[in-house]
Amino acid sequence: MTMKTCKQANVVEQIAKRLNIAISTVYAILADRKSCYASQGLKQQVKKLAAELGYRPNYIAISLKKGKTGTIGLIVSDMHAETTLARLEHMTKLARNDRYHVFFGCSYNNPVLEEELLEEFFYRRVDGIAIAPAKKGVENRFLRKLVEMRFPVMSFTRVGNTDIDYVSTDYFAGGYIAGEHLLKMGYERLGFLGSEIATIAVEERFEGFKRALVDNGCRIDDSRTLFVDTDASIAIEAGSKRLLEAGVDAVFCTNDRVALIFMRKAMEMGKKIPQELGIIGFDDSDIARMCLIPLTSIRQKIAETTGQLYAALKKKIQGEKISCKLRIKPQLIVRESTKRR
Amino acid sequence: MTMKTCKQANVVEQIAKRLNIAISTVYAILADRKSCYASQGLKQQVKKLAAELGYRPNYIAISLKKGKTGTIGLIVSDMHAETTLARLEHMTKLARNDRYHVFFGCSYNNPVLEEELLEEFFYRRVDGIAIAPAKKGVENRFLRKLVEMRFPVMSFTRVGNTDIDYVSTDYFAGGYIAGEHLLKMGYERLGFLGSEIATIAVEERFEGFKRALVDNGCRIDDSRTLFVDTDASIAIEAGSKRLLEAGVDAVFCTNDRVALIFMRKAMEMGKKIPQELGIIGFDDSDIARMCLIPLTSIRQKIAETTGQLYAALKKKIQGEKISCKLRIKPQLIVRESTKRR
DNA sequence: CTGAAAGCGCTTACAG
DNA sequence: CTGAAAGCGCTTACAG
Numbered sequence: 001m002t003m004k005t006c007k008q009a010n011v012v013e014q015i016a017k018r019l020n021i022a023i024s025t026v027y028a029i030l031a032d033r034k035s036c037y038a039s040q041g042l043k044q045q046v047k048k049l050a051a052e053l054g055y056r057p058n059y060i061a062i063s064l065k066k067g068k069t070g071t072i073g074l075i076v077s078d079m080h081a082e083t084t085l086a087r088l089e090h091m092t093k094l095a096r097n098d099r100y101h102v103f104f105g106c107s108y109n110n111p112v113l114e115e116e117l118l119e120e121f122f123y124r125r126v127d128g129i130a131i132a133p134a135k136k137g138v139e140n141r142f143l144r145k146l147v148e149m150r151f152p153v154m155s156f157t158r159v160g161n162t163d164i165d166y167v168s169t170d171y172f173a174g175g176y177i178a179g180e181h182l183l184k185m186g187y188e189r190l191g192f193l194g195s196e197i198a199t200i201a202v203e204e205r206f207e208g209f210k211r212a213l214v215d216n217g218c219r220i221d222d223s224r225t226l227f228v229d230t231d232a233s234i235a236i237e238a239g240s241k242r243l244l245e246a247g248v249d250a251v252f253c254t255n256d257r258v259a260l261i262f263m264r265k266a267m268e269m270g271k272k273i274p275q276e277l278g279i280i281g282f283d284d285s286d287i288a289r290m291c292l293i294p295l296t297s298i299r300q301k302i303a304e305t306t307g308q309l310y311a312a313l314k315k316k317i318q319g320e321k322i323s324c325k326l327r328i329k330p331q332l333i334v335r336e337s338t339k340r341r
Numbered sequence: 342m343t344m345k346t347c348k349q350a351n352v353v354e355q356i357a358k359r360l361n362i363a364i365s366t367v368y369a370i371l372a373d374r375k376s377c378y379a380s381q382g383l384k385q386q387v388k389k390l391a392a393e394l395g396y397r398p399n400y401i402a403i404s405l406k407k408g409k410t411g412t413i414g415l416i417v418s419d420m421h422a423e424t425t426l427a428r429l430e431h432m433t434k435l436a437r438n439d440r441y442h443v444f445f446g447c448s449y450n451n452p453v454l455e456e457e458l459l460e461e462f463f464y465r466r467v468d469g470i471a472i473a474p475a476k477k478g479v480e481n482r483f484l485r486k487l488v489e490m491r492f493p494v495m496s497f498t499r500v501g502n503t504d505i506d507y508v509s510t511d512y513f514a515g516g517y518i519a520g521e522h523l524l525k526m527g528y529e530r531l532g533f534l535g536s537e538i539a540t541i542a543v544e545e546r547f548e549g550f551k552r553a554l555v556d557n558g559c560r561i562d563d564s565r566t567l568f569v570d571t572d573a574s575i576a577i578e579a580g581s582k583r584l585l586e587a588g589v590d591a592v593f594c595t596n597d598r599v600a601l602i603f604m605r606k607a608m609e610m611g612k613k614i615p616q617e618l619g620i621i622g623f624d625d626s627d628i629a630r631m632c633l634i635p636l637t638s639i640r641q642k643i644a645e646t647t648g649q650l651y652a653a654l655k656k657k658i659q660g661e662k663i664s665c666k667l668r669i670k671p672q673l674i675v676r677e678s679t680k681r682r
Numbered sequence: 683c684t685g686a687a688a689g690c691g692c693t694t695a696c697a698g
Numbered sequence: 699c700t701g702a703a704a705g706c707g708c709t710t711a712c713a714g
Contacts, residue, residue: 012691022701027692037699056464060405061691064706069401070465079430088429089420092445101465104433104445123397124411124442260631287631290601353707363685368708378683402707405690686713697702 011055019045030055063125072313073103073121073129075114082255082283083132083302087156090306091130098314100127109134109199115142128152128317130309136160136200152316154309157200158325165316167309169300170327171201175208177332178252178280178298183216185340187250187278191224191243193262194254195231202254205282209252224248233261240265250278250338256285259295263337267292278338294335301328352396360386371396404466413654414444414462414470416455423596423624424473424643428497431647432471439655441468450475450540456483469493469658471650477501477541493657495650498542499666506657508650510641511668512542516549518673519593519621519639524557526681528591528619532565532584534603535595536572543595546623550593565589574602581606591619591679597626600636604678608633619679635676642669 012030016023019042028036029046038046063069074091076084088104095102103121107114114134119142121129133140133155139162146153147164155166182190192209194202206225213220223246228239240262243251253259259281263273271277273293281288284299305328312324353371357364360383369377370387379387404410415432417425429445436443444462448455455475460483462470474481474496480503487494488505496507523531533550535543547566554561564587569580581603584592594600600622604614612618614634622629625640646669653665 010691024693024701024703028700031693035699058405058691059465060401060410061706062693064399064401064405064708065691065693067706079426085420085426088445089447092447096446101444101446101461103442104429105437105442106430106433120442124400286628290628290633291631292633351707365685365687365709369684372709376683399707402690403709405692406707406709408690684714688709688711690708692706693704695704698700 011050011053014053015046015049015055018049021046030057067125068127069125070100071103071124071126072100073105073117073124073126073131075105075107075117075121075129075131077107077109077114077132077134079106079108081132082285083156083300086302087130087132087306090303091310094307094310107134111135111140115140118142118146122146122151128154128313130154130156130313132156133159133200150321152313154313154316154324156305156309160200165312165322165324167305167312167324167326167328169201169305170329171204172208172211173327174282174298174300174330175205175210175252176212177208177330178205178282179209179212180216181296181332181334181338182250182252182278182280183212183218185250185274185278185338187338187340188218189224189247189249190218190220191246191248191251192220192226193236193239193243193251193258194227195229195236195258205252205254221246228258236261237265241269244269244271244277249276251280253279253281256281256283256288256295256297259297259337260287260291263291263293263295274336274338274340278340280338284333288333288335293337296335296338297333299331299333301330304328352391352394355394356387356390356396359390362387371398408466409468410466411441412444412465412467413441414446414458414465414467416446416448416458416462416470416472418448418450418455418473418475420447420449422473423626424497424641427643428471428473428647431644432651435648435651448475452476452481456481459483459487463487463492469495469654471495471497471654473497474500474541491662493654495654495657495665497646497650501541506653506663506665508646508653508665508667508669510542510646511670512545513549513552514668515623515639515641515671516546516551516593517553518549518671519546519623520550520553521557522637522673522675523591523593523619523621523679524553524559526591526615526619526679528679528681529559530565530588530590531559531561532587532589532592533561533567534577534580534584534592534599535568536570536577536599546593546595562587569599577602578606582610585610585612585618590617591621594620594622597622597624597629597636597638600638600678601628601632604632604634604636615677615679615681619681621679625674629674629676634678637676637679638674640672640674642671645669 012026016026029043072095092102105117111134144162155164157168158166210220226239226243228235236258253262259279263279266277281295281297284297288295288297315322353367357367370384413436433443446458452475485503496505498509499507551561567580567584569576577599594603600620604620607618622636622638625638629636629638656663
């Protein structure tokens with residue numbers, strides 16, 4: 001095949017002219033249309049020429065005609081979240097299997113940016129959107145609009161006051177599992193250290209955690225509950241100190257990074273882990289395995305959630321009128337940091 | 342604005358009809374064309390109606406007409422490479438600033454998949470492609486073709502026998518810096534532990550490392566050089582053992598993950614780090630800071646490389662006939678694992 | 683100063 | 699059984 005320039009305009013026209021047939025006949029042959037009754041010879045000639053000229057249908061023209069772009073928008077809320085890379089990877093793979101491609105965007109937990117991205121993707125005519133919503137609080141009106149107009153959208157978490165479909169990790173269950181585990185290990189003065197308070201996923205972890213305590217006849221002391229409103233390590237360190245001074249003997253941290261900062265601070269203050277202090281994280285990231293004292297953590301089943309989410313999104317794109325609210329339980333990974341017994 | 346369905350067809354036609362003017366006039370007004378001399382009143386009416394009907398130009402139609410899609414394809418070679426997330430993040434941000442959006446794909450170092458992705462992106466009419474090439478060895482014919490036809494492509498590393506433009510980390514310099522540092526710290530029996538041999542980026546690290554030794558009157562013993570042909574930790578562990586048995590007192594590992602596996606093995610075998618054994622990694626990833634003994638590493642300047650790469654790609658897209666082969670020196674980050682002195 | 687027309691590259695009925 | 703025509707939603711010359 002010869003392609004001299006970036007333009008490959010009129011290839012079909014050229015073929016039609018050379019073979020002295022109509023353009024639409026060329027298209028019919030190239031598309032292997034059943035209702036095309038051209039002779040085998042002609043068909044072969046057309047196909048040969050097309051191959052020689054390096055013909056490929058113009059995807060944009062097809063998109064315009066069909067009203068489908070074969071494109072999915074993926075919006076994440078945080079580049080450095082443990083889940084981001086995995087979700088991106090699985091979405092890309094699954095989509096590509098069905099000849100979709102994915103546009104990528106990150107809202108950085110900024111609702112304004114999130115709304116802009118949503119609009120941009122929508123007006124670029126993506127066929128569907130998968131979104132990990134930004135912090136709650138500010139309502140995303142455009143997201144709601146998309147849901148109302150039944151545009152194919154799926155979320156990785158539920159969204160407060162919107163009837164959006166989702167396939168989410170069951171964060172409540174995650175928190176519950178964490179609380180239960182710490183109690184089983186014999187810890188008594190349990191604490192909670194959270195960042196990114198405004199996130200539903202974090203809120204649910206906390207609720208599940210509290211429930212586990214209540215179900216086991218304990219309750220969490222307010223002085224042992226701390227939500228840091230930022231991701232800055234300094235703030236998390238300061239929070240860690242306050243929790244330790246409040247006399248916790250075990251802490252559930254919203255994610256592994258927070259857990260590690262807490263662990264460092266605790267060791268600095270002379271705490272023995274796991275004997276005097278238990279620590280459990282969330283996400284089961286690389287650092288959980290690699291850090292000073294291997295960290296007990298809660299692992300989200302990203303492959304499964306993303307797979308289910310994609311499946312539902314695909315159905316919606318294909319016009320099925322489904323509704324899908326799914327929660328998938330995460331998994332406890334026990335390591336050194338909580339092995340008191 | 343009211344948008345009842347996903348379709349918003351004929352909005353312009355509706356406006357034209359209601360106001361009893363020509364469709365092209367509506368377009369002219371909506372596009373604020375200078376050569377449009379409609380009355381202010383009419384202009385306002387049109388714009389008001391458009392806003393009410395929630396009109397947005399169809400990006401696909403514009404793409405088809407203009408022959409530009411406002412789209413960039415990003416192909417990475419390894420989802421778990423330390424560079425991937427950062428490159429994606431910077432590309433997405435930079436592109437969005439210029440109203441581009443990015444399609445994402447990963448070749449998993451598979452040349453066949455890489456070629457497919459390249460073709461898919463090309464035939465989806467992306468305006469340009471940024472690629473982190475897969476392992477060398479198999480030549481990517483389509484990539485070469487793109488380069489030859491002057492399609493806008495930029496690579497994150499140079500590519501063996503192709504005249505492709507790139508903005509790359511200077512891996513040779515990285516290797517050199519690593520070797521020099523270990524020597525300065527007083528280590529003498531230096532070794533090299535590599536994975537992903539077939540990659541240019543790894544090869545260059547090794548060459549730079551060797552050069553540093555030669556320049557300082559040493560040389561590397563073959564028994565202390567090991568290329569593991571896989572990413573499997575078992576293989577890397579086995580390799581680590583062999584290197585240690587060969588009597589190395591310092592090792593340069595191709596990346597931090599390899600370095601950590603090596604570190605674990607060394608500690609298991611009773612080596613004192615950094616007194617008896619120095620370890621230096623590459624990438625300066627999170628785990629380098631968080632691990633048992635903080636790891637000395639070489640940090641790539643991803644923001645800078647991606648920025649320069651994007652700038653060049655943009656120029657190409659805009660039709661400038663530039664050529665751009667750039668290498669950016671990485672940076673030594675000294676931590677505990679090499680502090681012998 | 684406006685608006686009818688051609689065209690971007692396809693697909694899909696629909697005449698002949 | 700083929701091919702001319704209309705149309706997807708825009709833009710860009712070019713008549714009037």
